[in-house]
Amino acid sequence: MPVVERSARRWLRSTVAVFLKDWRSELRTRYAISALGMFVVTTLSMIMFSLAGETPSLEVLAGMLWVVIFFAAMSGLSRTFVTEEERGTSMTLQLQAPPSAVYFGKLLFNLVLGAGLTLLTVVLYAVFITGFVVTSYGVFAAAIVLGSIGLSAASTIIAAIIARANTKGTLYPVLSFPILLPVLMTAIRATRMACEGTTWTDAGGEFQVLISYIVVVVTASYMLFEYIWKD
Amino acid sequence: MVWRILLGILLTLVIIAAFAFPIVPAPTSLFEFPLIPGLEEKARIIFFHVPTAWLSVMAFFTGMFYGIRYLRKRDIRDDLRSSAAAGLGLMFCILATVTGMIWAKFNWGSFWNWDPRETSIFVLLLIYGAYFALRSAVEVEEKRATLSAVYSIIAAVTVPFFVFIMPRIMTGLHPGAAGDPEGAGPVIEFKMSGGMRMVFFTSLFAFTLLYIWMFTLRVRAALLEYHHQSKG
Numbered sequence: 001m002p003v004v005e006r007s008a009r010r011w012l013r014s015t016v017a018v019f020l021k022d023w024r025s026e027l028r029t030r031y032a033i034s035a036l037g038m039f040v041v042t043t044l045s046m047i048m049f050s051l052a053g054e055t056p057s058l059e060v061l062a063g064m065l066w067v068v069i070f071f072a073a074m075s076g077l078s079r080t081f082v083t084e085e086e087r088g089t090s091m092t093l094q095l096q097a098p099p100s101a102v103y104f105g106k107l108l109f110n111l112v113l114g115a116g117l118t119l120l121t122v123v124l125y126a127v128f129i130t131g132f133v134v135t136s137y138g139v140f141a142a143a144i145v146l147g148s149i150g151l152s153a154a155s156t157i158i159a160a161i162i163a164r165a166n167t168k169g170t171l172y173p174v175l176s177f178p179i180l181l182p183v184l185m186t187a188i189r190a191t192r193m194a195c196e197g198t199t200w201t202d203a204g205g206e207f208q209v210l211i212s213y214i215v216v217v218v219t220a221s222y223m224l225f226e227y228i229w230k231d
Numbered sequence: 232m233v234w235r236i237l238l239g240i241l242l243t244l245v246i247i248a249a250f251a252f253p254i255v256p257a258p259t260s261l262f263e264f265p266l267i268p269g270l271e272e273k274a275r276i277i278f279f280h281v282p283t284a285w286l287s288v289m290a291f292f293t294g295m296f297y298g299i300r301y302l303r304k305r306d307i308r309d310d311l312r313s314s315a316a317a318g319l320g321l322m323f324c325i326l327a328t329v330t331g332m333i334w335a336k337f338n339w340g341s342f343w344n345w346d347p348r349e350t351s352i353f354v355l356l357l358i359y360g361a362y363f364a365l366r367s368a369v370e371v372e373e374k375r376a377t378l379s380a381v382y383s384i385i386a387a388v389t390v391p392f393f394v395f396i397m398p399r400i401m402t403g404l405h406p407g408a409a410g411d412p413e414g415a416g417p418v419i420e421f422k423m424s425g426g427m428r429m430v431f432f433t434s435l436f437a438f439t440l441l442y443i444w445m446f447t448l449r450v451r452a453a454l455l456e457y458h459h460q461s462k463g
Contacts, residue, residue, distance in 0.1 A: 165368040178357040220388045
């Protein structure tokens with residue numbers, strides 16, 4: 001079936017093109033990257049000031065890590081859609097690429113941005129926060145990676161909604177939080193388990209929840225994106 | 232008209248039965264409730280608390296249903312129905328939360344314990360709040376309808392994690408949670424005698440009818456307002 005194959009290849013090409021376009025324009029201004037980076041740094045120093053040398057329990061530390069990641073994500077992950085509206089380029093993009101390609105291109109961009117953000121947070125957190133000790137590294141890595149993917153997947157579709165509403169900044173965390181709560185709670189639990197040294201088999205349930213959440217959200221977003229995107 | 236009178240009689244009967252039937256150690260007739268250790272008179276909350284929680288979930292799915300229908304048919308009246316259902320859902324959600332909180336203070340010792348089911352009703356409240364915040368942020372009618380429909384669907388596919396799965400797999404204070412000696416699962420079989428079950432299901436049925444009545448009233452009012460505005 002050469003026709004199907006050709007259209008699939010074209011779709012893939014426009015997805016990658018959307019991703020590369022966002023990536024290049026991001027590298028030109030570095031708006032989201034610097035906003036996210038500075039957000040992580042300020043929040044972490046804020047936490048360090050308020051801890052004042054105390055070492056809280058692992059439960060608190062695991063929760064705080066995801067608080068930083070969540071709010072940092074909320075400050076930067078909506079950019080990819082909001083800039084299209086601000087620059088007035090969404091019409092052009094609608095003409096150039098099919099909605100699903102736009103969605104997956106933007107999702108890819110947010111996944112990369114989210115991965116960078118979580119990596120930065122985790123590294124800084126491990127270096128500067130005393131008492132944050134990871135025992136099972138594999139479980140920890142899986143919790144961070146899956147949590148980051150779930151966070152980016154859900155924030156992408158909410159960003160698409162937010163970009164079309166009149167208030168672009170303030171509503172974003174309000175709309176995202178209830179949708180993201182399953183991810184955050186499971187990721188926090190899995191992180192805590194990793195710090196306490198839980199084995200793969202014991203933490204398996206958390207990863208099943210995270211993976212099914214990601215599949216459900218991406219599928220629903222893919223099906224619904226066209227309605228938000230087209231005028 | 233007739234069914235509304237019947238509904239009134241039914242709800243009156245439920246209220247009388249729920250409050251007046253005596254609680255005895257060994258119930259012999261349908262008009263007596265069993266004594267449940269640790270609950271005693273406080274067991275009566277089940278006749279009102281559970282139906283309100285049930286309606287807040289049902290209204291949520293009604294809203295999603297009309298949201299999907301709006302996206303398919305682009306009929307603005309479906310959006311009005313969707314927001315009418317969400318408004319009712321918010322009200323019943325607040326009722327379930329407040330009744331539960333007052334009850335929890337007397338039975339479990341504090342107003343809020345972060346029991347999985349409390350978490351799930353809290354998330355439902357947040358979603359209703361976010362839904363109306365989103366609606367007020369968009370002025371163009373069609374856009375508002377589309378965005379809120381999409382949001383309600385996204386919420387509906389993620390929320391079952393909370394309302395249906397989490398309270399069952401996690402240990403908690405509500406009946407039906409994991410570790411409950413009566414077993415995890417639907418709470419229907421939970422320690423209820425025949426009389427209690429009869430009153431409970433009648434109450435559930437009557438509340439559902441009440442919801443349908445309120446829903447049709449709200450939709451009628453919203454439609455009238457809409458036609459009035461589009462004319463003037």
